[in-house]
Amino acid sequence: MSLTGLYVPLVTPFTPTDELASDALEALGHAVLDDGAAGIVALGTTGEPATLTAAERRRVVDICAGVCVQRDAQLIVGAGSNSTADSADLLADLDPRAAAALTVVPYYTRPSEDGVVEHFRRLAAVNPVPLIVYNVPYRTGRSLGADALGRLARIPNVAGFKHSVGSIDDATIAFMSTRPADCAVLAGDDLYVAPLLALGATGAILASANVATRAYADLVTTWRDGPTDQARRLNNRLLPLSQALFAEPNPAVIKAVLSAHGRIPSPHVRLPLLPASTQATTSALEAAESISFREAAAVGGSLA
Template sequence: MEFRGAYTALSTPFANGEIDETAYRDFIEWQIEQGIDGLVPCGTTGEAATLTHEEQGRVIKICVEQAKGRVQVVAGAGSNSTKEAIALTQMAKDAGADAALQITPYYNKPTPGGLVEHFKAIAAEVSMPFVIYNVPGRTGLNLLPAHLKMIVDAVPETVAVKEATGDLNQAAQVIEQCGKNFNLLSGDDFTVLPLLAVGGVGVISVVSNIMPKAMSDMCKAFFNKDHETALDLSLKMAPVNRAMFMETNPIPVKTSLSIMGIFKDAQFRLPIVPLQDENKPKLKSVLKTAGIL
């Protein structure tokens, strides 16, 4: 299975503490209209950590239904519990997702052998394409390229990695270890363009929640060898990328969606709290300068 271009790690709108299905469907439709290449419900940006399993299944189903096969849907389905990851992956498959985003088990800090057995166990119960998610800043574990190769060799379902270390040397080694046909996706908006240059094929992005066209166009420009346009778009997004991490993701991006009028307001579930008041003018200023407002 091939992944190519910009995939949005979708933010999940809430209303009165519950999933706002109408706003979510409208948001997905806007993303597709703006030219996004794929959608990723129930990732970190989608606040999957505070969704119940029932809610997670519903969010994925809504996304698949609304996408109507026009773009790929890569559903967040990982867990630090292998048994739980199997159940979530089955839910993603039943909903019709094209692939499952599988985070490396957080907190447990398994050995390389444990990682292999974790993904083998999921694939044995639910066979579908896997995108392995390497984000050591949240999991406490860095999936090194040699260990990723062990997983790829043992689990044929492993077709891609979302590499969120921001380490271009490590990203380049993924291609060296796993081959040029392996799907290397950026999970770090700051380094998308250079990651494409070392063999990457796209990005699972935070900033494309609010700038889907710019991120998609940048990837397309690079693939079309229009490197000047790609660089111009990368530079345009750079200050917005920084703003999206002025506080813990997804606080700034969901606040931005509210400011833009795409979400009615920016509701979060504890322990995530709203953007600090002193940061709101800074965020609005960045959005205005970028032409988003």
């Protein structure tokens, strides 16, 4: 499969009484596709899947799948755990409308690199759709070197990576220079999207794009098609927004901004997350307003 462009990991909107806000989720899906996203990620970390019931997770996927079918867009579904057997069961039950499964490197148990490779080899062999390896060591406690990343990239039915290592480190540079041509790398760190795109990433999965989809879609497209000086300017203008949105645990600030903009019915997040502070919300709203103003003043919809 082709994994290019911007994919938005949608928040899961709740009502003020903690119910799933289905209509708001569907509207968000259509809105991000209207603003240039190539697809949607359901049940990514930003969607708070760990605090959803099984019925709520199914409903979220069904809504997102319906939007993607209507819009001829790709749906990526987060599925997997730190148990290989349980992950295989989850993937076997994946909605057939999904184009790929975003599957995290096994967390907490901290397996060896060989164990991680074997985990994905087993899952890729039985999964009905391609896998995207979610490499996020600051959440999993398991970092991977360039050799292990290369071995994962060569497993049949592994379509690519969401690469979120919190930096551009030696392993990233080595892997990006040697990865197979048919292996997609999607930037997953909002603050490091530009350098990873410059190294050859094919696209991005960015939580900040819930708030400013068109600007981040333009950023990905401009790094791909040029001019690169405009891509650098785009990135520099978006950095304050990403920093503000991640000032407190994701997705609390994002939800606060979306609620203030009237796009979701409440800023509610579920414990152990807490609602965004007033200070963080105010800073993020100011950053978002700055981006919106520049977009409105830009020629052709880019932040030139």
